[in-house]
Amino acid sequence: xxxxxxxxxxxxxxxxxxxxxNCTLRKADLKALIxxxxxxxxxKIKDKKILNQLFTDLDQNGDLEIDFKEFVAxxxxxxSACHDIFNQTHKH
Ligand SMILES: [Ca+2]
Numbered sequence: 132x133x134x135x136x137x138x139x140x141x142x143x144x145x146x147x148x149x150x151x152x153n154c155t156l157r158k159a160d161l162k163a164l165i166x167x168x169x170x171x172x173x174x175k176i177k178d179k180k181i182l183n184q185l186f187t188d189l190d191q192n193g194d195l196e197i198d199f200k201e202f203v204a205x206x207x208x209x210x211s212a213c214h215d216i217f218n219q220t221h222k223h
Pocket of ligand 1: 191193196201
């Protein structure tokens with residue numbers, strides 16, 4: 132596999148590591164995933180309010196679980212934010 136495909140496979144693998152058999156993330160799963168797998172790109176979640184807000188924002192269909200499609204929106208947001216930062220630092 133080439134680089135980008137490896138990246139995509141990693142996203143799927145990480146999601147399933149935390150989502151378990153039902154293939155959805157609950158609040159604690161989301162917190163663990165972010166704090167263990169994304170802690171260089173976004174701050175660790177310590178505050179319950181921040182977790183609740185993020186969870187509500189991501190849970191587009193309001194079923195109190197984050198499915199893969201909803202999770203990918205988080206990856207897209209964070210990747211896009213990182214791209215902006217990398218772009219700015221490369222310009223200077
Ligand atoms: Ca949902």
